[in-house]
Amino acid sequence: MKCNVSKLCGGCPYLALPYETQLRLKQKQVEELLKANHLKMKVNSVIGAKKIQEYRNKVIVGFAKHKGKIVSGLYAAHSHRVIATRHCLMHPELINRIIQRITEYLDSMKIELYNERTGTGLLRHVVIRYAQNTKEVLIVFVTAKSQFPSRRNLVNLLVKEFPEIKTILQSVNARQTSVVMENEAFILYGEGVITDELCGLDFTMTANSFYQIHHDQCERLYQLAKKKLHLSGREKVLDTYCGIGTIGLTLADQCKRVTGVEINEDSIALAKENARQNHIRNAEFVAMDSTKFMMEAKHFHHSFDVLILDPPRAGTTKTFIESACSLHPQKILYISCDPKTLVRDLKTFFQLGYQSRSLDLVDMFPNTEHVETIVLLQKLNS
Structure with missing residues (x-):
């Protein structure tokens, strides 16, 4: 691919590289990051995109x-x-x-x-x-x-x-x-x-709504999340940092109930509308800071079988992690757009009794150095 301004713009630093080389580089970068932080996890091959141009929505x-x-x-x-x-x-x-x-x-x-x-x-x-x-x-x-x-x-x-x-x-x-x-x-x-x-559902959004930048890769990410969670239909799922409800609503047909939490009230209003327009009745949404919600859930001894978090690039807070682990969910699914903050947070999860032996990568951003990560954590001896 040739771009006349690629060296000036800097938006696509991997543009001149063959796509397979890009994927290997991203995998290697995450492997080295894990090694530097003494985390013994297998990094599975990056799930590449079929569309590597004209994808930004x-x-x-x-x-x-x-x-x-x-x-x-x-x-x-x-x-x-x-x-x-x-x-x-x-x-x-x-x-x-x-x-x-x-x-x-x-x-x-x-x-x-x-x-x-x-x-x-x-x-x-x-x-x-x-x-x-x-x-x-x-x-x-x-x-x-x-x-x-x-x-x-x-x-x-x-x-x-x-x-x-x-x-x-x-x-x-x-x-x-x-x-x-x-x-x-x-x-x-x-x-x-x-x-x-x-993912077969209709999602309404505004200018500020969070929505993954690559539509097709987002579908692959959510399909992978479903596969990793392997829900039975009986679970109570907590979807934190839920935005307009995309992750939780795509899982709603395979669990008992979904609770979505998001600090932005406009996003919560849209999440409720998205549940209504897709005729999903086993989902509820709460406008609250995710860390504060987790602290209250810990205080009132609420229970969830599955916890999902897809926080901003800065990752989540130590208080969130401590409160989440105190609820003893069977599974915690962490989706991140920044491997560095993911690794930082994984260390805390590991210290509090959760583990994972592998990490998956989805190339949400072809021709850039960025990569989406997804990890399933489970309680030790559970």
Whole structure:
């Protein structure tokens, strides 16, 4: 694969490597990490992706002026410098076409770009989400102020040309920050959500909802989770850091009950809606910090047969792990996008009486150095 800006962008550091080499590198990196931390676990071969291009279903686009014209692209590594890109190999073709058209409209409408150095201007970013199976598209214009000249014309032109666009929003972020969207977005067109089909279920999401970046690999990850858990239909499952309920709801047909926990109230509302629209009646969702929930569960002696955690890149907390182990679940399934924080947390689980002899890898991010990990922990002597 050839990309004219790959050396400038830094978004795909493994792009020039044969795909099998990429997978071997990722496996070796995790093996060395385990060895350095004295964890004797087998690292199974990485589950590679069939689609290694055009897979990203969420894109954050930056804009800049070049020779008087507005250009768009991703940011150079460790910077806020936009690298002009007309056709990113990792974006679905439809998304590339929408980005290009937005860029052209911004230029023709003379919409002012935000200047980080001076704090002046309007447009900061555009966020695009793409539902692979339904082809629905969500767009967010992130602006430094609420006044947005020509936004009605811009919305009308985009919707007319791309019927796949189901909703367009605006999010105002006036702060000097690297966080893209700080405040709730308001709707310019549509209902503010899109729906995708995953593992045979429909999942509705907003701009901020967590949803794995590679649809097909996410399905393979969840299928592997089901296989590893080997549920009998009688288990009570606790799905922490549950987001919009994707993991728990895909397991609901094989267990007695699923309880999902997530700190974001909007995500919990969507998880409940996703359960309803899929006619799943054995799932409940709680809006609470996952560590706080585990502490309360420990205090009130609640019991769960299976615990699932898929925390952010920073991993979970020691208090979460201690509380989780005190509930004595038969199985703990840990999914992580950062092997380093996973290994840190595994050490604590091991110290508290849980074990695992192997670790599985799923390549959620082809052409990058990142890899998704999944580990099944079981109580010693259980």
